[in-house]
Amino acid sequence: MASQARRIPLDRRVCIVREGRIDLRPERGAVVLPLIGLAIGLGLFAAVALFADSLSTTPLAIMLIAGLLVAPLSAMGVIYSVIGAAVVVERQKQSVRFQQGVLGLGLGTVELVPFWKIERIEVDDFPLGDTPSPPRLPRPTFDLRAWDIVLVKTSGKRLPIGQVISANREDLIDEGFNRALDAAEAIGAVTEKPVVITAAVEEEAHAIEGNERPPTTADERPHG
Numbered sequence: 001m002a003s004q005a006r007r008i009p010l011d012r013r014v015c016i017v018r019e020g021r022i023d024l025r026p027e028r029g030a031v032v033l034p035l036i037g038l039a040i041g042l043g044l045f046a047a048v049a050l051f052a053d054s055l056s057t058t059p060l061a062i063m064l065i066a067g068l069l070v071a072p073l074s075a076m077g078v079i080y081s082v083i084g085a086a087v088v089v090e091r092q093k094q095s096v097r098f099q100q101g102v103l104g105l106g107l108g109t110v111e112l113v114p115f116w117k118i119e120r121i122e123v124d125d126f127p128l129g130d131t132p133s134p135p136r137l138p139r140p141t142f143d144l145r146a147w148d149i150v151l152v153k154t155s156g157k158r159l160p161i162g163q164v165i166s167a168n169r170e171d172l173i174d175e176g177f178n179r180a181l182d183a184a185e186a187i188g189a190v191t192e193k194p195v196v197i198t199a200a201v202e203e204e205a206h207a208i209e210g211n212e213r214p215p216t217t218a219d220e221r222p223h224g
Contacts, residue, residue: 008183010162011146013086015183020091022190024162041071087161089190096151096191098159113153121188122150123180125199126163143168147180147199149187161187 008015016023044067048060088097096118098111126146145168151159162183166176181197188195 006186008179008186010149010179010183011165013162015162015186017186020190022087022089022187024087026086035074037070037074041067041069041074044070089187091190096187111159113151113159115191115193117153117155118191118193119152119154120193121161121184121191121195122148122152122158123177123184123195123197123199124148124150126165128165145173145176147177149180149184151187 006017008017010024013024013026016025044063048063048067052060086099088099089095090097094115096113096115098113124147126148128144128146144165146163146165148163149161151161153159164176164180164183166172177199181195184195
């Protein structure tokens with residue numbers, strides 16, 4: 001009997017871990033907006049049919065063109081949200097596939113990385129593009145912390161797999177980091193590659209500020 005799939009929530013994606021296979025797919029809620037768009041597109045077609053005799057050519061043409069744009073794109077978004085995947089890791093095929101987004105339905109391969117070309121899986125800090133507030137404006141009332149799960153090839157090329165974003169609060173930051181680490185370790189287990197933490201560990205963040213922190217493996221991470 002196959003083991004039950006394990007779901008690890010990431011930022012706008014979910015990491016689905018099965019025996020010998022991992023899929024990074026859009027989260028379940030991602031289907032809502034495409035469904036709304038599809039309903040609007042179909043509604044525009046219905047309006048054209050209903051009011052064909054009562055409206056002039058110009059509004060009918062506008063509704064028809066809008067429907068032709070909205071409906072197909074929304075339909076592709078629904079398909080991608082339901083069956084598409086951004087990244088697929090397969091032990092049987094010994095490869096990691098990075099796939100297209102919505103317009104490609106998450107099916108076409110953008111990059112194929114054989115396991116033997118993978119050096120490590122990394123958990124790194126993910127820059128959020130913070131910008132300082134103008135002096136006369138109050139600072140934001142919240143702070144965020146983010147981590148990036150990265151596949152590092154033997155050539156040195158870095159391929160982002162997924163991110164986790166968490167509020168920078170003591171009661172949430174450990175949970176967010178652990179989700180990123182769980183996903184990285186699951187990928188490392190399937191690919192049989194080491195997991196390396198290059199993100200600043202929270203307990204050491206102030207001590208190492210301004211200095212480069214040497215990478216550590218997942219087994220060397222501090223335990224709270």
